[in-house]
Structures are given as structure tokens and as C-alpha cells.
Amino acid sequence: MSDIRKAGWQPWSQHIGESISFPSASSQAIDAATQHLAAIVESSDDAILTKDLNSIIMSWNMAAERLFGYSAEEMIGKPVTLLIPEDRHDEEPVILERLRRGERIQHYETVRRRKDGSLIDISLSVSPLRDANGIVIGASKIARDITESKQAKERMSLLLREMNHRLKNLFTIASSIVSLSAREVNSAQDLALLVQDRLTALARAHALTLPAIDSDLPPGTVSFHELIRIILAPYDRAGKRLTISGPDTEVAGNAVTSLALILHELATNAAKYGALSTSSGMIDIRCSEDGEQVILIWNERGGPPVDQPADEGFGSLLGRIAAKGHLAGSIEREWQQDGLTVRLTAARSRLSPVNGSILPNRTE
Numbered sequence: 001m002s003d004i005r006k007a008g009w010q011p012w013s014q015h016i017g018e019s020i021s022f023p024s025a026s027s028q029a030i031d032a033a034t035q036h037l038a039a040i041v042e043s044s045d046d047a048i049l050t051k052d053l054n055s056i057i058m059s060w061n062m063a064a065e066r067l068f069g070y071s072a073e074e075m076i077g078k079p080v081t082l083l084i085p086e087d088r089h090d091e092e093p094v095i096l097e098r099l100r101r102g103e104r105i106q107h108y109e110t111v112r113r114r115k116d117g118s119l120i121d122i123s124l125s126v127s128p129l130r131d132a133n134g135i136v137i138g139a140s141k142i143a144r145d146i147t148e149s150k151q152a153k154e155r156m157s158l159l160l161r162e163m164n165h166r167l168k169n170l171f172t173i174a175s176s177i178v179s180l181s182a183r184e185v186n187s188a189q190d191l192a193l194l195v196q197d198r199l200t201a202l203a204r205a206h207a208l209t210l211p212a213i214d215s216d217l218p219p220g221t222v223s224f225h226e227l228i229r230i231i232l233a234p235y236d237r238a239g240k241r242l243t244i245s246g247p248d249t250e251v252a253g254n255a256v257t258s259l260a261l262i263l264h265e266l267a268t269n270a271a272k273y274g275a276l277s278t279s280s281g282m283i284d285i286r287c288s289e290d291g292e293q294v295i296l297i298w299n300e301r302g303g304p305p306v307d308q309p310a311d312e313g314f315g316s317l318l319g320r321i322a323a324k325g326h327l328a329g330s331i332e333r334e335w336q337q338d339g340l341t342v343r344l345t346a347a348r349s350r351l352s353p354v355n356g357s358i359l360p361n362r363t364e
Helices: 002-007 007-018 027-043 062-068 091-098 147-182 186-207 224-235 255-274 315-328
Strands: 047-052 057-058 105-113 119-130 136-145 242-245 248-249 282-290 293-301 330-335 339-347
Touching: 007 315, 062 119, 062 136, 091 105, 091 119, 091 136, 105 339, 119 147, 147 339, 224 242, 224 248, 224 255, 224 282, 248 255, 255 315, 315 330, 315 339
Parallel strands: 242 282
Antiparallel strands: 047 057, 047 136, 105 119, 119 136, 282 293, 293 339, 330 339
């Protein structure tokens, strides 16, 4: 019986037997029903505990131990407020007041603290416990870990914001392509051909910012310089507005998508507000190495005066996440009167996990 008692069976079976009445049932049947209910509670994947109206814990199942890190011996007889973060202590009096009125609280999302001090998102259901006379004597609580579902919702929200951001940018850039192309041609037919050419290049560049959705394989391998040219091709059809210098690097796997996303965002902003929004603007890109870091310096010149935005835009946020989280690097911007300068760093091991090879130095 000692192992069962350690697992919390005895508190549950005793508590259930005291809290539930079985009219016209034999003591043997009552004992069997009590043990059956206790077994259900103990085998539940949800954390289940009971407390009295003073918030003292009376029972604690194994799932509660797995979720919160405390054993039944550690928690039975202790206040439930041990699990509640300081900034949420006002929740418990409200819960107790509703329980005294006989109310149930269903699927209440909140935060609780584990034994190790970490916080966990949970969905909490609270039901009043009554004695044989129908008087509320305490409460049963069912807690479910919703960390993964919360994270999934946050990822979905981020994806929806990114989709909205990209759609707006694509319409803006398409409009800019038409306007800039109109300055370079003399007929509607030439304009149609030029716009079609640039939109095709834009589609190629945009595709590189997306992971392959119809394949389990990651993006292939491309040189850093080639990736830059592909992203900027829609804005440099004549090959006169972009210079690239310094050592070239192989980029493979998911780093292709991350770098393409950052470069696409820089190119988009340059076309909307910076050097690529005018016919005479230029972009100079210099690549270099510093130990295990690969560095890219992006310089815009010949565009309109630029001012630092008051707030970080969503595109800048995505770029920062990609640089820090995916490339183990950083991205810094410096707004000057003659144009924007960006310094992007990335760990060479993240760019090409196989070998991180450096291609011959070249200037274009």
C-alpha cells in the first residue's frame, strides 16, 4: 500500500469517498466506486487537485506532479497560492467567492509557477465540491498545459502579419516598377515588356524568401553574391545600379530563405523610400569576414534624404528575428542624410552547415 500512498491514491480515494454520497448502496459498492473514480483521477493526463475553502490543497494527482514538479507529499496541506505568481494573487479571492456561490469556472486561461520557478500557461477549470447536504466545502481544479497551443497561436498571428505585410509590399513594389519603367521607354509595348520582365524577376526573388511548401527538402545552395543579384534584379535591369565586392560565400539550406528575406526587405524599402526610388540611386554592397562571422555592408546613395523611423516596422522586426535567431548574427541600421547604411552579420556555420566555404574574392 506504501507505493499507492506515495502516488496519491490514498488522498484521492479517501477524499472521493468523503465527498460523494451513494444512496442505497452497500459499503462494498461504495468502496469499489470510490477506488474506480480515484483510479480515473490518477490516470488522467490533466492535473487534478482539490482544495478547501481556505485554499488548502487536499489532494493532488500524478499529472499535477508532472505539470508543476511538486509531489503530493509536498503539496497536500499547503496553500494553492504556492503555484500562483505574485502578480496574479488577486485571482484566488475571486475564484473562492464564485465557488461559495456554487458557480463553476470553465476553461480559464492563466499562468502558474512550477517548482523550479518557471512559468507555464494553463487552462484552468474549477468546480465546487459539495458534501452530502449540498453545502460547498471546497473545489476541484483541472489544469491543462496550453503552452504549445499558445505558441501555435502566436506563430499563426506572426504568419498572418507577415502575409499582410508582404502583400502590401508587393502591390507597392509593382506600382513602383511600373512608374520607374515608364521613364525608360517610349511605347506601351516596350513598357509592357519591361514591366513583365521586372515582375518575373521580382517573383523569382520573392520565391527565395519562402520555404519550399511542396517538398520536405530545404532550399538548395547558392553563392551570397548570386543571391544578392537575384533579389535586386527587378530594380537593376541594366546592371548599373548595384556593385558587390569582397569574398563570396556559399549559402545553403534554410539560410537561403533567411538571407533572402532580409535582402528582400532591404530592397523593398530602398524601392519605396530609398536609393531605388529614384532613377539615379545606387547600392554598394561590400562583403567581408571577421573570424567565423560573415559581414555585409549595404550602402545606399543617390536617393532622397532619409530619416530614422520613430518605431520599428514589421519588416524590420522580421529581419531582426531572421538575423539573430536563424543566422546567429545581427542587423544594424544607420540613417544618414545621403542614404541608409546597414551592417548585417551571420555565423559562417549557419550559412553553409556543410563546410561554410569561401569562394574567390571578386568585384562586380
